[in-house]
Amino acid sequence: MKDSIRNIFALFTKIPHWVLVLPVIFLTLLHYASFFDTNKAAEKAEKKSELYVSPNESDMKVFKIIEEIPADSKVLILVNYGPESKYELEPAMSALIGKLAEKNIGIAFATMIPNGIESAFTAVEKTIETGSFGKKRFVYGHEYTHLGFIVGGSIATYLIANNFDEVRERDIFNSSIDFRQPMMNNIAKISDFSAVFEFSSQTFDGIPGLVSLAVMLKDKELKKVAFCSSDMLPAYIPFRETLYLDGLVGGFRSISLFIHEFQPSIIIEKQYSILSAILLYIIGIVILSNLSKLIAKDKK
């Protein structure tokens, strides 16, 4: 019995590596095939399809925080991702912008990485293109503003937390934010915002930017929600249940769920199903290969 199990695992180790990649390629190609179908379906009927996951307590917490932000207030969004995570985080950011715009909430963007400068503008453009928030105007300086690139990594985080008014006297176009931008009226320090969001695909000195900001902030009541890419999930997940993150949307499952909830016009269901299958397959391979190595070692 024991030998037959070992023989099965031995067979697994003999499979050439390139064969293991074939299912990933097949599933990826399936996505492109389904891409045409989903577009057709969306054009034919505005039928809301279902995502095969239900929100858990952590997801519900994020939804609740966003719903509870008072109308006509202002929020800060830290855009710490570049083109390398655009297709993962941009739809979520677009969905958030749409949701906030619906409630007439002003948005101040800031970035701590040079690549993040353009990301905010492209997400705003995408939101306007979809037009899903039913707002006639979304004007720079009134409804949103971009405070630009804040240099310095963790030092920048310290400055944002403690000297926000001094760090940001001017916006990205060098306009004074005091006189020319109604959006920044009554915002002197970071706790004047109703909430802070971070879209991140990297950490600063090994610490997630929003966690670092939260530790340095004196105002513990300010709501903090992080959105991170799949590869950043291991860095963010330890802080999910801590005082420093009120909500975390990380990885493609949570992000798909968030988009599905707040911007169903972006059809993400088939991509989600295919990526779930690929993830299960890869994790299955990892577990099987580890087991087979352990059993082979036992045999020696």
Next chain:
Amino acid sequence: MNIFNDLGTITALLLTVAVFSGFFKQNPVYRFAESLFIGVSAGYFAVIWYFSIIKPAFQSAVNGELLILVPFMAGLLLFLPSNNDTKYSKLRFLPAAFIIIVTTAINIPVYFSAFIQEMIRTSVIPLISYDKSGNLQADTTINAVLSIICVTSAMLFLVARHKNNNRFVNTTGEIGRFFVLVAIGSAFAYTLLSRLILFMGKIEFIINATRFKF
């Protein structure tokens, strides 16, 4: 979108295809796209750094804020020759040391609060969780039990690496090794997925860009 009216889309499309051509083998088109990407990135960053740091600093100095000259001089010190025989060459370590000290000073409280204090607090979670109506929460309970098993066995794996004859430590250490490898594998799987999403996005871009409207 009409592809012939959008020069930016055509350029993006051609460059995307050029980069993807590197999947097959190295070729001049791929090398051109690669060099272009490096060059444009370097140029982009140079412009960003100039407008974010150098220009505002210069304007501050012109406006009479001479304190800005201190970091400017510190920056110039970094260009001192690295030959240790030169009289003042060791001065170049000063700005680097200052940056390290300041960064460390800022990060120590963050590391302590976030990684030690909060981690310990959240680790001491109830092993068996109940919801508001008093029913057992199976998922949270399984998660907590699994967390304790994984953390304990992974720590014992480090102990088992040193020679010891304790069978329990060795066996648990092997289980811990399995969990460590699965954790690394999962992180790898997520990274791979992240790149696959990017790949899917680019393919969708190509599909959209080449969808002609006659």
